Amino acid sequence: MTLRHLRHRHSALWLAALAHRLSGLALAVFLPLHFLTLGLAIRGEAPLESFLRWSDQPLVKLAESALIFLLMLHMFGGLRLLVIENLSWRDGQKQAATIVAGVSAAIAFFLLARMF
Amino acid sequence: MNVRLYVWQRLTAAVIAPLVLVHVVVIFYATRKGLSAADILARTRGSLTWASFYGVFVVAAAIHATIGVRNVLTEWSPLRDRGAGLLASGFGVLLFLLGARAVVAVVLP
């Protein structure tokens, strides 16, 4: 009976909710690694410096943009929820969710482009 | 999720949003200017401002992520309230400790 559940899950809002959840999980996985990297500075500037230089690689920059995309998606998606929950109801939820995805992608792409 | 967790989740979200924006802008600026580790640390070391900024950031993020992970666990894993809460809290504590260490690493003079 499980595959049937996927049938009517094409709604933009369900995808938005899934994106919000998955981006949150991805960020939760990323954060400890991020903190560990910064913690390199405890041993002085050199370890952090070599990491920064390593992260100058295009592939890493691409990954960083993807991360920014997930971060923006999660944040703007969350703001959309805060609007639903704290302000009076407004229609156009699907449009709002699409705009969230679009703006997030635009920001991430813009930052990526300016990196090179 | 109950009202108490909900309030903490939404509150920390509201706190984190502006911090994230500032952080992304700052890091983007630092990367554009090609700042080295030494340059960055020169700005952060001994700075009460950065210590406060990232201190608040770490605490809020640890709380926010913990509650979020707990929710996902209760819905997508066999764990229920107590087990999910314990596992998520463990993760939250880890986040806080690593985060605090990272803040100390960059602001200690």
Add this chain to the structure above:
Amino acid sequence: MTVSLWRGGEKGRYETYKVPLRENQTVLDVVTFVQRHLDPTLSYRFACRVGMCGSCAMTVNGRPRWTCRTHVSRVATRGQLEIGPLENLPVIKDLTTDMRPFFEKWQQAKGAFVPSQTRGDEIERIRPDSPARIAADAAIECINCAICYAACDTVRWNSDYLGPAALNRAWTLVNDVRDGATSERLQAVAASGGCHACHSHQSCQELCPQQLNPTASIAGLKRRTMWAYLKGEI
């Protein structure tokens, strides 16, 4: 036209039946035809068959719908029709589900009116254009068909979750100035499995045949309970 109907209980299988394809035909017509002419052992529910009672709700091609108000031509887009019982509820047999969990959660959410006056008191004057009454009226037409409950992913993922219908009803009562159990009701919906478990997927609002908006009602409950909590009332 060949249609698949769920036969059995929780464990079962889809069985196919050949039914005549008519120009104007609802899914309920199809199910009724199968039971009357092909297999009298088929179990299903209906009552009014005109879209008033909600008894005929089933899963049609993956979506919960009122079968009496679903035209075959609208859903059997590729000549395929798959009909099953409502999801998120225990299956009794074939297309009928046990609605008890749905109504038990209704009670848990304190979805029943509790009077605060007696017949000896003056009749309370309720202005229909007061904000509270407008909010209640927007959500009041629920006929407990359980389509929203069947559509909700959070109900599927979280067995404690009271569900959109129960919470929607709680919202109408929270806005009813005559009701005397607001505090208990807010406590009930502020607990684990209450309104805060809702992720605003809005499947309920999309599929409600009465065009109700449980997501908005639940958002209202989130606001009320948040303020009640911050003020120390719950």
